[in-house]
Amino acid sequence: MKTQIKTENVLTITRIFDAPREHVWKAWTQPEQMMRWWGPKGFTAPVCKVELRLGGKYLCCMRSPEGKDYWSTGVYREIVPQERIICTDCFADEKGNVVPATYYGMSPDFPLELQITMTLEEYAGKTRMTLRHTGLPQGEMTDMCRQGWSESFDKLAESLKEEYPPAIETNSGPVIKEVILNASVPAVWKAITDRDDMKQWYFDIEEFRPEAGFEFNFLAGDEKNKYLHLCRITEVVPNKKLAYSWRYQGHTAETFVTFELFAQGDKTRLKLTDEGLERIADQGPAFARQNFVDGWNQIIGTSLKKFVEE
Numbered sequence: 001m002k003t004q005i006k007t008e009n010v011l012t013i014t015r016i017f018d019a020p021r022e023h024v025w026k027a028w029t030q031p032e033q034m035m036r037w038w039g040p041k042g043f044t045a046p047v048c049k050v051e052l053r054l055g056g057k058y059l060c061c062m063r064s065p066e067g068k069d070y071w072s073t074g075v076y077r078e079i080v081p082q083e084r085i086i087c088t089d090c091f092a093d094e095k096g097n098v099v100p101a102t103y104y105g106m107s108p109d110f111p112l113e114l115q116i117t118m119t120l121e122e123y124a125g126k127t128r129m130t131l132r133h134t135g136l137p138q139g140e141m142t143d144m145c146r147q148g149w150s151e152s153f154d155k156l157a158e159s160l161k162e163e164y165p166p167a168i169e170t171n172s173g174p175v176i177k178e179v180i181l182n183a184s185v186p187a188v189w190k191a192i193t194d195r196d197d198m199k200q201w202y203f204d205i206e207e208f209r210p211e212a213g214f215e216f217n218f219l220a221g222d223e224k225n226k227y228l229h230l231c232r233i234t235e236v237v238p239n240k241k242l243a244y245s246w247r248y249q250g251h252t253a254e255t256f257v258t259f260e261l262f263a264q265g266d267k268t269r270l271k272l273t274d275e276g277l278e279r280i281a282d283q284g285p286a287f288a289r290q291n292f293v294d295g296w297n298q299i300i301g302t303s304l305k306k307f308v309e310e
Contacts, residue, residue, distance in 0.1 A: 006214050011146055012132040015153050019160040021120050021127045027156055028118060030128070033163070037155040038062060040148040054079060058087070059096045069094070070104055081178040082120060111135050124280070129153075164301065174275035179297045181268045183308040185253050185261050188268045189239045192310050201307040202299065203229075208235045217249075272300050 004182045017024050023110040031048040038045035039062035046069075047061040054076055062070045071092040078086035090098045090113050121128045123291030131149060136142045163180055181188055191197045195208040203218035214233045221225045228249040234256070235243040243258040257277035262269040272290060 009135055009138070011136055011149070012130065013133075013141055013146065013149055013153070014128060014130045015157070016123055017127045017129060017157055017160055019127055019164055021082055023129045023160055023164050024120055024129055024156075027160065028085060033159070034060065034165070036159040038153055039155075040151040040156070051081065052076065057096065059092065061094070071096075073098065075114075084117070084119045086115065086117045089116045107137070107141065108140060109137050111137070166287055173295060174273050175293055176274075177272040177300050179270050179272075179301050179305060180264065181270055181305055181308050183268055184266060185239050185263050185268045188261055188270060188308055191304065192242055197307070201303040210238075210242060212236055270304075272296055272298065 009083060019290060027037065029052050031050050034048045034050070035045040038048060038060055042065040044063045045060060046063055047059070049057075049059045051057050056076050058076070059071065059073045062072070064070070071094055073090055073092035073096050074088040074276070076085065076087045078084060086175070091101055091103060091110075093099050093103070098112065099139070100108065100112060102108050104226075108209055114133060117130075119130045121130075136145055167207040175209060183191075191201065193208070193210040195205055198205055198208060202218050204214055204220045207215050208214075210233065212233055212235060215231065216233075217230050219228055229246050230249055231244045231246040233244045235240070235241060235258075240256065241260050243256065245254050245256050247254045253276075257275060258271075258273045259305040260273075275298060289297060
């Protein structure tokens with residue numbers, strides 16, 4: 001979804017991204033994330049440096065399909081984490097020195113300094129991002145900038161889908177969650193099978209061995225209610241698959257959890273499947289399906305991701 005508005009000397013573009021606000025914020029503030037989408041279609045971003053503080057600078061390079069580099073820099077004037085960034089925007093050389101537009105063969109009417117304001121808002125479980133590029137000359141240059149930003153944001157949308165795949169959800173059947181982790185398969189496998197590692201992102205498990213038939217348990221729940229989970233490993237394929245059953249103490253209904261790992265270059269795609277939740281649906285609101293969806297999103301999409309990528 002996109003909306004574009006043009007007022008005098010201001011280009012405004014609004015986009016809705018199917019991702020949490022924190023993920024969009026990271027895409028704007030972490031160099032390795034910015035390099036995935038910065039620049040129009042066909043361009044790459046081989047260099048991106050960010051000094052995210054008031055008065056700090058950024059320096060980015062866009063490389064055209066023909067191999068020509070365009071550098072830009074700016075100073076951060078306002079930073080409200082997860083909500084807003086205001087910064088200057090200037091052409092630069094590779095050392096970060098501000099240069100006029102003529103340095104890149106553009107019109108001398110292009111201002112030496114522009115301003116970018118980027119805001120993020122929660123929007124029905126997604127993120128509404130609004131960009132205001134102030135000071136652009138009217139006419140062809142504004143149109144070119146509009147196209148460039150729009151194509152960049154198309155790349156940003158794809159980057160968010162790749163980096164943070166959404167949970168595949170239905171009102172019934174298994175809960176499926178996939179996430180791309182910036183870590184090797186062996187590193188992720190260790191994280192999900194080593195008891196000391198698991199304590200850092202999962203739950204405080206007293207003992208754990210990745211062996212079929214091994215039984216383990218842990219406490220989980222909210223501040224008011226803690227539930228003892230009784231688990232039994234059902235399948236282990238090293239570096240590929242870990243599956244176990246679990247039930248609450250005092251209940252017979254079981255559900256089944258499966259972790260599957262897939263190499264994607266030097267990264268890992270982890271697929272989590274939790275099936276059989278309908279077996280415990282009659283145990284009250286505390287066991288509602290959405291609780292499990294939210295819980296796995298937090299555990300896999302945030303806690304595990306942070307642990308293996310630090």
